[in-house]
Amino acid sequence: MSAEHPPFPGEAACISYAHRCDLPGLFYLFRRTFDLADVPRAAVLRIAGDSRYEVFINGSRAGRGPLVSGRRCATFDAFDATSRLRPGPNVVAVRLYVSLHRDRTLDPPAWAGAGFVADLVADGARLFVTDEAWRGELDRAYGFRRPRRSMWCALFEDYDARRELPGWTDPPFDDSAWPPVRARKGGMPWIETYEPRPKPDFVFERDGRFRFAAAGTLRWRMDPEEYYWVRSDDSAYEALGDTLPGATPGSPFAPLSLAAQPDRASWFRLIAEEYILGRPSFEIEGDEGLTLDIVWAEKKMNADPLLSPMGRMANWARYVTARGRRRFTFFDLHGFREIQFLLHPGRGVVRFHGIEAERQWTMRCERGHFEASQADYGRLWRAGARTAALVTTDHHSDNSFREQAPWSGDQEWTKMAVYVSEGVHPITSRQFRHFARGQARDGRFPSPYPHNMSLLRALDAHRQAGTGLDLPDHSLGFLCSLARHYRYSGDRALIEVLWPAAVRAIEYFDALCDERGLLDLRRMDESWIWVDWRGLKDRSAPLNALWGAALASVSELARALDRDAAPWEQRLRRLRAAFTAAFWDGRRNLFVDRPLHRPELGENLSQLTQAIAVVAGLLPAECDRARLAADLTALDGRLGTATPPMQGFVLSALEPLDAEERLHVLLARQWLNPHILDFGTLPEFWADNAGVVQSLCQGGGPMVSWALTHYVLGLRPIAPGFRRFAVKPVPGPLTWARGECPTPAGIITVEWRCDPARRLVLRAPAGLTPEIAPGWQA
Numbered sequence: 001m002s003a004e005h006p007p008f009p010g011e012a013a014c015i016s017y018a019h020r021c022d023l024p025g026l027f028y029l030f031r032r033t034f035d036l037a038d039v040p041r042a043a044v045l046r047i048a049g050d051s052r053y054e055v056f057i058n059g060s061r062a063g064r065g066p067l068v069s070g071r072r073c074a075t076f077d078a079f080d081a082t083s084r085l086r087p088g089p090n091v092v093a094v095r096l097y098v099s100l101h102r103d104r105t106l107d108p109p110a111w112a113g114a115g116f117v118a119d120l121v122a123d124g125a126r127l128f129v130t131d132e133a134w135r136g137e138l139d140r141a142y143g144f145r146r147p148r149r150s151m152w153c154a155l156f157e158d159y160d161a162r163r164e165l166p167g168w169t170d171p172p173f174d175d176s177a178w179p180p181v182r183a184r185k186g187g188m189p190w191i192e193t194y195e196p197r198p199k200p201d202f203v204f205e206r207d208g209r210f211r212f213a214a215a216g217t218l219r220w221r222m223d224p225e226e227y228y229w230v231r232s233d234d235s236a237y238e239a240l241g242d243t244l245p246g247a248t249p250g251s252p253f254a255p256l257s258l259a260a261q262p263d264r265a266s267w268f269r270l271i272a273e274e275y276i277l278g279r280p281s282f283e284i285e286g287d288e289g290l291t292l293d294i295v296w297a298e299k300k301m302n303a304d305p306l307l308s309p310m311g312r313m314a315n316w317a318r319y320v321t322a323r324g325r326r327r328f329t330f331f332d333l334h335g336f337r338e339i340q341f342l343l344h345p346g347r348g349v350v351r352f353h354g355i356e357a358e359r360q361w362t363m364r365c366e367r368g369h370f371e372a373s374q375a376d377y378g379r380l381w382r383a384g385a386r387t388a389a390l391v392t393t394d395h396h397s398d399n400s401f402r403e404q405a406p407w408s409g410d411q412e413w414t415k416m417a418v419y420v421s422e423g424v425h426p427i428t429s430r431q432f433r434h435f436a437r438g439q440a441r442d443g444r445f446p447s448p449y450p451h452n453m454s455l456l457r458a459l460d461a462h463r464q465a466g467t468g469l470d471l472p473d474h475s476l477g478f479l480c481s482l483a484r485h486y487r488y489s490g491d492r493a494l495i496e497v498l499w500p501a502a503v504r505a506i507e508y509f510d511a512l513c514d515e516r517g518l519l520d521l522r523r524m525d526e527s528w529i530w531v532d533w534r535g536l537k538d539r540s541a542p543l544n545a546l547w548g549a550a551l552a553s554v555s556e557l558a559r560a561l562d563r564d565a566a567p568w569e570q571r572l573r574r575l576r577a578a579f580t581a582a583f584w585d586g587r588r589n590l591f592v593d594r595p596l597h598r599p600e601l602g603e604n605l606s607q608l609t610q611a612i613a614v615v616a617g618l619l620p621a622e623c624d625r626a627r628l629a630a631d632l633t634a635l636d637g638r639l640g641t642a643t644p645p646m647q648g649f650v651l652s653a654l655e656p657l658d659a660e661e662r663l664h665v666l667l668a669r670q671w672l673n674p675h676i677l678d679f680g681t682l683p684e685f686w687a688d689n690a691g692v693v694q695s696l697c698q699g700g701g702p703m704v705s706w707a708l709t710h711y712v713l714g715l716r717p718i719a720p721g722f723r724r725f726a727v728k729p730v731p732g733p734l735t736w737a738r739g740e741c742p743t744p745a746g747i748i749t750v751e752w753r754c755d756p757a758r759r760l761v762l763r764a765p766a767g768l769t770p771e772i773a774p775g776w777q778a
Contacts (some may be wrong), residue, residue, distance in 0.1 A: 004124040005044065005046075005121050005124065006121065006124075006125075006126060008046050008048075008076055008119065008194050009046075009048070009076075009117040009118075009119065009129070009187045009194060010119065010126070010129065011126075011129050011131075012117040012118060012119050012129035012130045012131070012187060013117065013129070013130050013131050013132075013183035013184055013185050013186070013187070014115045014116065014117050014130070014183070014184040014186075014187055014188045014189070015030065015115050015116065015117070015130045015131070015134050015136070015181040015182065015183050015184075016028075016114060016115030016116075016136070016181065016182050016184075017136045017137075017138065017181065017182065018136065018179040018180060018181055018182045019138075019179065025098070025099070025144055026097075026098055026138060026139070026142070026144055027095060027096070027097050027098075027138075027139035027141075027142040027331075028095070028096045028097075028098065028136055028137070028138060028139060029093070029094070029095055029096075029136065029137045029138075029139045029165070029168055029178075030093065030094040030095075030096065030116075030134055030135070030136045030181065031091055031092070031093045031094075031134065031135050031136075031168070031173070031175050031178070032091065032092045032093075032128060032130075032133060032134045032135075033089060033090065033091045033171060033175075034089075034090050034091075034092075034120075034127060034128055035088060035089055035090065036085060036086070036087055036088065036090055037087060038087055039082070039085050039086060039087060040082065040085065040122035040123045041082070041123055042082055042122070042123060043080075043081040043082045043085055043120065043121065043122040043123075043127075044078050044079065044080060044081060044120075044121050045057065045062060045078070045079045045081045045092060045118065045119075045120050045121075046076050046077065046078050046079075046118060046119055046120075046121065047065065047066075047076060047077055047079075047094070047116055047117070047118035048065075048066055048069075048074040048075065048076035048077070048116060048117055048118075048188070048191075048194060049065065049066050049094075049096060049114075049115065049116025049117070049118075050066070050074075050098075050114045050115065050116070050188065051096075051097055051098055051099035051114060052064075052065070052066065052096070052097045052099070052331070052332075053065055053066065053094050053095060053096045053097070053116060054094070054095050054331070055077075055079060055092070055093075055094055056091075056092070056093040056094070056095075056169035057079075057081050057084035057085065057090070057091075057092055057093075058084050058085070058086065058090055058091060058169075058170065058171060059167075059169045059170040059171075060084050062079040062080075062081065062084065063077060063079045063202070064202070064204075064360075065077040065197075067197055067393060067394030067395075068393065068394055068395050068397075068404075068405070068406065069195075069394075069434070070433070070434030070435075070437050070438060072190065072191060072192040072193070072437070073191065073192065073193045073194070073195060073434065073437065074188060074191045074193075074194050074195070075194075075195055075196070075197055075394060076117075076194050076195070076196060076197070077197050078196060078197065081120065081122075085122075088171075089171040089172075090171060091169070091170065091171045091173070092118070092120065093168060093169040094116065094118070095139060095331075096114075096115070096116060097155075097331060098114040099114075099155075115182075115184070115188070116130065117129075117130050117187045117188060118130045130181075130183070131183055132180050132181065132183050133180075134180070134181045134183075135175045135178035135179065135180060135181065136178060136179065136180075136181045137175070137178040137179070139165075140163050141159055141160055141161065141163040141164040141165070142157065142158060142159055143158035143159075143160065143318075154314075154315035154316075154332060154334065154401075154402075155315075155331070155332040156315075156316060156317060156318075157317040157318070157330055157331055157332065158317070158318045159317070159318070159319050159320070159328065160320040161319065161320060161321055161322035161326065161328065162288060162289070162320060162321075162322045164322070195430075197394060198394055198425075198426040198427045198430050199426060202360055202361065202362055202393075203360070203361040203362075203364070204358055204359065204360055204361075205358070205359040205361070206281070206356045206357070206358055206359070207272070207276060207278070207356060207357045207359050208253065208354060208355065208356040208357075209252075209272060209273040209274075210252070210253040210270040210271065210272055210273075210339070210355055211250060211251060211252050211253060211270065211271060211273075212247045212248055212249050212250065212251055212252075212253065212268060212269070212270060213249060213269045213270060213271040213300075213338065214242070214249055214268070214269045214305060215242070215243060215244035215247035215249070215266075215267065215268035215269070216239060216240070216241050216242040216243065216244065216266075216267060216268075216305060217239075217240040217241045217244070217261075217264045217265065217266050217267070218237040218238060218239050218240055218264060218265050218267065218305075218306075219237060219238045219240055219263060219264050219265070220236065220237050220265065220345075221235070221236055221237055221238060222236055224236070224237075224265075224293070224344065227306075228293070228309050228310075228316050232302060232308040232309065232310035233302070233304055233308075234303075234304035234305070234306075237265075237306075239305055240264055242305065244256075244258070244266060244268055247268045253270055253355055255351065255352060255353050255354070256268070256351070256352045257349060257350070257351045257352075258343045258349065258350050258351075258352070259348075259349050260287075260290050260343055260344070260345065260346035260347055260348050260349070260350070261345060261346075262345050262346065262347060263345060264345060265342055265343060265344050265345055266342070266343045267306065267340060267341065267342035267343070268340070268341055269300075269307055269338060269339070269340040269341075270338065270339050270340075270355060271337060271338050272336070272337050272338070272339075272357065274337075274386075274680045275298075275335060275336075275337050275386070275390060275679065275680055275681045275696070275697055276335065276336055276337065276357045276359055277333070277334075277335045277359060277360055277361070277389075277390045277400050278333065278334075278336075278357040278358045278359040278360050279329050279330045279331070279332065279333055279334075279357065279358045279360075280294060280296055280329070280330050280336075280339055280355075280356075280357060280358075281327065281328065281329040281330070281355070281356045281357065281358050282327070282328060282341075282352060282354065282355045282356070283325070283326070283327040283328075283352075283353040283354040283355075284321065284325070284326065284328075284350055284351065284352055284353065285324065285325035285326075285350075285351045285353060286321045286323075286348060286349055286350035286351060287321065287323060287347075287348030287349055287350070288321060288322055288323040288348070289320065289321065289346070289348070290320070290321045290343060290344070290346050290348050290350055291318065291319075291320055291321075291343075291344040291346065292318070292319045292320075292321065292341055292342065292343055292344075292350070293316065293317075293318055293341075293342045293344065294316070294317045294318070294319065294330075294339065294340065294341055294342075295307045295308070295309045295314060295315065295316050295317075295339070295340045295342075296314070296315055296334065296336040296338065296339040296340070297309075297311060297313055297314035297315070297336055297337070297338050297339075298313040298314070298335065298336055298337055298338075298401055298695065298696045298697065299313070299337055299338065299679075299696055300338055301313075301314075306340065306342075307338055307339075307340040312402050312694070313401045313402060313694070313695060313696065315332070315334055315336075315401075317330060321348075321350060325353070329358055333360060333393075333404070334400065334401050335390055335399070335400030335401045335697050336357075336401065337679075337696075339355070341355075360393075361389065362389070362392050362393055362394065362427065363388070363389040363392050363418070363421075363422045363425065363427075364389060365382070365385035365386060365388070365389050365421040365422060367421065367422055367423055367740070367742040367747065368385065368420045368421035368422065368423075368705075368709070368739070368740055368741055368742055369738075369739045369740040370382075370420075370705070370708050370709060370712075370713060370737070370738075370739035370740075371737070371738060371739065372712065372734045372736065372737040372738075373734045373735040373736045373737070374733065374734060376672050376677060377667070377672075377708060377712065377734065377737070379677050380667070380671055380672060380676070380677065380704060380705075380708065381704075381705050381708045381709075381739075382680075383676065383677065383679075383680050383681055383682055384417050384421075384682055384701065384702035384703070384704045384705030384706075384708075385417060385420075385421035385702065385705050386680060386681060387417070387681045387682045387697055387698070387699070387701055387702045388414050388417035388418050388421060388422075388699075388702040388705070389421075389422075390681065390697050391411065391414060391697065391698070391699040391702075392414070392418070392425075392427060394427055394430070395427060395430075395431045395434075396411045396412075396414040396415060396418070396427070396428070396431060396699060397411060397699060398411055398695070398698070398699050399684065399695035399697055399698050399699060400695075400697045401695060401697070402695065403695075406431060406435075407447055407474065407699075408435055408445055408447040408471075408474040408475065408477065408478050411645075411699035411700060412477045412478060412480070412481035413481075413645065413648035413699070413700045413701075413702070413703040413706075414699040414700065414702055414703075415428050415481060415484070415485065416484065416648065416702070416703050416705075416706035417702030417703060417704075417705040417706055418702075419488040419706065419742075420705055420706050420709040420710070420715075420741050420742075421705060421742075422742065423742030423743065423744070424485075424488060424489040424491070424742075424743075424744055428485065429485070429489070429491060429494050432482065432485065432494065432498060433494075433497065433498070435478060436497075436498050436501040439501050439504065439505070442508055443504040443505045443506075443507055443508025443509075444470055444472075444475060444505070444508055445474065445475040445478060445505065446470065447470070447471045447474040447475070470526060470527045470528065471527065471528050471529075471530050472509070472519075472524060472527050472529065472543065473529065473530050473531045473539075473542075473543055473546055474530070475505055475509075476505075476509070476543075476546045476547060476549070476550040477546065477550075478505075479502055479505060479506070479550040479553050479554055480546075480549050480550055480553045480615075482495070482498060482502065482553065482557065483552075483553035483554075483556045483557055484553075486556075486557060486560060486720055487717050487720055488717060488720075488721070488722075488743075489720070489721055489744060490719075490720035490721020490722075490723065490744060491721075492560065492561070492720075495557055495560060495561060496561060499557065499561060499563075502554055502557065503554075505550075506550065506551070506554055506568065509547060509550070510571065512524060516574075516578040516581075516582070517571065517574040517575045517577075517578045518540075518544050518547075518575070518578050518579065518582060518596065519540075519543055519544050519547050520596075520597075521539070521540060521543075521596065521597055522597055529543055531543055531546065531608065531646075532606075532608050532642055532643055532646045533643055535604070535606045535607065535608065535639070535640015535641055535642065536593060536604060536606050536608065536609075536640060537593065537595070537601045537602065537603075537604040538593055538595035538598055538601050538604065540593065540594070540595050540596045540597070541579075541582075541583045541591055541592070541593040541594070541606075541609045542593065542606065542608050542609045542612055544575070544579055544582075544583075545579065545591075545609055545612035545613040545616055545618060546612050546616070547575065548572060548575050548576065548579060548612075548613070548616035548617070548618050549612055549615050549616035551568050551569075551571050551572040551575065551616075552572055552616050552617055554568045555568040555569050555572065560720065572616075572617070575618070576617070576618050576620075579591075579613070579618050580618070580620045582594070582596065583609070584620055586620075586622060588605075589623065589624050589627050589628055589631070590605060590610060590628070590631060590639075591609050591610055591613050592604070592605060593605065593606055593609055604640065605638060605639050605640065606639055606640040606642070607632060607639040607640060607641050607642045607650060608640070608642040608646055608649060608650070610628060610631070610632050610639065610653070611632060611642065611649035611650040611652070611653040612649050612653075614628075614632075614653035614656055614657055615649055615652050615653055615656070617656070625657050625658065625659075626657075626658075626659070628657065629654070629657040629658075629659035629662055630662075632650065632653065632657070632659075632662075633650075633654075633659070633662040633665050633666050635665075635666070635669050635670065641686070643684065643685060643686070643700075644682055644683060644684060644685070644686065644698060644700060644701040645684060645698055645699065645700020645701060646700065647666075647670075647700070647701070647703060647704070648700060648703035648706075650666070651663070651666070651703055651704065651706070651707040654711065655711075660711050660728075660730040661730055661732060663707060663711045663712070663730060663732070664730075664732035664733060667704075670686065671704055673687055675687035679696060681696055681697040681701075682697070682698060682701025682702055682704065683695065683696045683697075683698055683701065684696070684698040684700075684701075709739060709741050711730045712729065712730055712731070712732070712734065712737055713729065713737055713738075713739045713741070713750050713752075714726070714727050714728045714729035714730065714750065714752070714773070715727060715739075715741045715748055715750060716728060717743075718771065721743065721744045721745070722743040722744070722745065722748065722768055723745075723767070723768060723769065724768070724769045724770075724771065725743075725748070725764075725768060725769070725770055725771070726770070726771045726772075726773065727750060727760065727762060727770055727771070727772050727773060727776070727778075728773035729750075729752050729760070729773070729776065731752075731754050734754070735753065735754050736751070736752065736753040736754065737750075737751070737752060738750065738751035738752070739751075743765070743768065745765040745766075745767055745768055746764075746765035747763075747765070748762075748763070748764045748765070748768070749761075749762070749763040749764075750762055752776065757777050758775055758776050758777055759776075759777050760772065760776045760777060760778050761778075762778055
């Protein structure tokens with residue numbers, strides 16, 4: 001926070017609507033008018049709220065928020081107000097959406113109402129704060145029909161343009177009939193600290209690069225809402241045609257007129273040129289009272305012509321037209337690729353002048369770079385980097401559509417893609433701090449974090465009974481990612497702050513071990529043992545391997561802090577012996593996932609268990625490493641294949657196995673396929689399992705961008721923060737590659753060619769010491 005600004009929130013009260021202020025699922029409007037004799041030299045509007053808001057100054061939108069914040073900690077936004085202020089009457093206006101408890105942005109410990117705190121600072125002094133002088137009203141243009149229930153259910157936006165309040169964000173608007181707000185002194189009652197938004201700020205762009213995918217007319221056989229809520233198949237309607245005038249499949253979107261007919265509905269579907277993180281927006285002109293249903297999704301998954309809203313990666317909204325020409329932008333943020341408009345039966349005409357997406361970026365992957373002689377390698381790197389950007393707002397989340405929450409598991413690998421595409425981003429260290437702040441007294445970390453949310457019992461087929469808040473593998477993965485972060489950042493101060501939390505977590509898990517030193521799943525019956533969805537009948541072996549990786553990581557951090565690492569190293573040696581005795585099959589040269597406490601499940605072989613064991617240093621001395629590397633990367637069905645979010649362990653295992661060249665085998669067989677490259681983002685499941693309706697933009701997959709920089713380009717940190725780094729390219733079938741990798745000291749640039757001289761060009765910031773691999777001419 002700038003030194004010339006007073007502390008936030010100071011005297012600001014938490015304000016909310018005077019009536020039914022605790023009712024979730026509604027939108028509220030707030031205004032504060034004030035007069036200025038002169039425009040100040042510098043003015044900043046600061047605001048924090050729950051659940052979501054958009055801010056206007058004199059009719060101009062200043063920004064959106066809030067960001068997801070940590071337990072008992074709120075992020076506040078600081079919007080530049082200088083250019084929007086003017087002499088005379090001014091107004092600050094806020095639209096606030098209050099969500100349900102399971103989707104509360106600030107994660108209150110109990111239902112405590114909702115609202116926001118704000119102030120306007122001009123030339124270092126407060127002009128006003130949130131208090132009883134503000135006025136608020138219910139936004140009656142939004143219907144209360146289906147609020148967002150949790151992260152699994154998107155916000156249903158039911159907007160009637162006939163009921164909107166024209167000019168409510170402008171100074172002349174008369175708000176004298178609005179009641180004064182309800183004000184709670186001292187800010188939001190459950191918040192202890194307020195932090196400014198991490199830089200860089202969000203960037204909003206409008207993107208209208210859509211083309212027509214399909215169009216047609218239909219007659220409903222039943223109430224259309226049954227299709228949207230329940231059925232979502234073609235038994236709900238009769239298709240009358242598959243064309244519309246002006247909507248030619250494959251052609252770019254152009255202004256389109258639809259005439260509502262009393263006996264049929266008209267629809268068209270658009271597809272974006274690339275995956276979008278943003279809000280659908282349209283400009284229309286038409287007659288009053290016509291109903292439009294809008295569905296947007298990551299990808300069309302159903303077989304019938306319409307884009308179904310029933311998939312977990314799809315959303316549905318409704319818009320009722322008002323007379324005249326107007327623009328509308330949806331409130332909620334999602335990642336999507338396809339969007340469908342359906343005009344219900346009626347009388348009148350709607351003309352679509354423009355359809356766009358309001359893109360939202362925090363990171364745009366403009367610093368790192370990678371390209372190679374085979375263009376698909378560069379496309380894959382960019383797909384990973386874009387995926388990392390699309391799952392990052394003020395935190396690294398699971399995906400950009402359904403689970404926009406910072407799960408502390410697979411998105412830990414997102415950070416690795418960020419290191420090579422954006423560098424040591426401030427959001428990453430902030431998420432580490434917030435995650436540690438939510439640690440329970442016994443040492444457990446909640447997940448997802450920071451949302452106070454439990455998963456449905458329907459997931460019991462994949463987990464043991466429990467709430468879903470405690471995922472032990474996520475906590476262990478957090479400790480591993482903390483060590484990786486130190487290697488790339490060299491941020492010793494952050495490790496010092498988080499060290500007590502790391503120790504408490506290790507002690508918690510140590511208490512769950514049996515007499516051999518293995519984690520006893522019977523002592524974890526309130527936890528969801530996750531690790532991976534696919535290829536595992538039981539989580540005993542991979543979870544214990546992850547326990548070993550966490551012990552190795554904490555040992556590494558102890559040495560970095562000049563602390564005694566012997567206690568953690570001793571536990572790791574004990575675990576290595578027990579793990580080998582319990583799971584190693586010398587004849588097969590593999591670890592076998594034999595259930596320790598559920599023998600009825602039999603045995604299982606998984607790629608993931610082998611990979612985590614390698615990363616944790618759990619291989620026995622008699623292991624044939626070359627043979628293990630071949631089995632790990634063969635993808636011949638012998639080992640259950642890890643999902644893309646868990647491939648980070650597989651990719652990380654190549655170096656300790658001295659099998660870096662086999663990266664190209666994995667790339668050719670898994671990653672370099674049209675399903676991934678054409679979509680431009682990285683999925684939650686492989687293409688051969690595309691029927692599973694899961695995320696097509698998943699936070700774990702971007703790890704492959706790290707692998708391309710680390711192995712193919714060859715840039716590897718030796719000392720924390722790249723103070724010493726190796727340049728060890730792994731060309732495989734490539735004849736050349738070049739790229740850039742951001743470090744805390746600046747950009748490292750590498751270009752190499754596999755000519756007879758094996759030439760290599762390197763540019764690195766002063767103070768960083770390179771070590772060139774033998775056989776390369778720098």
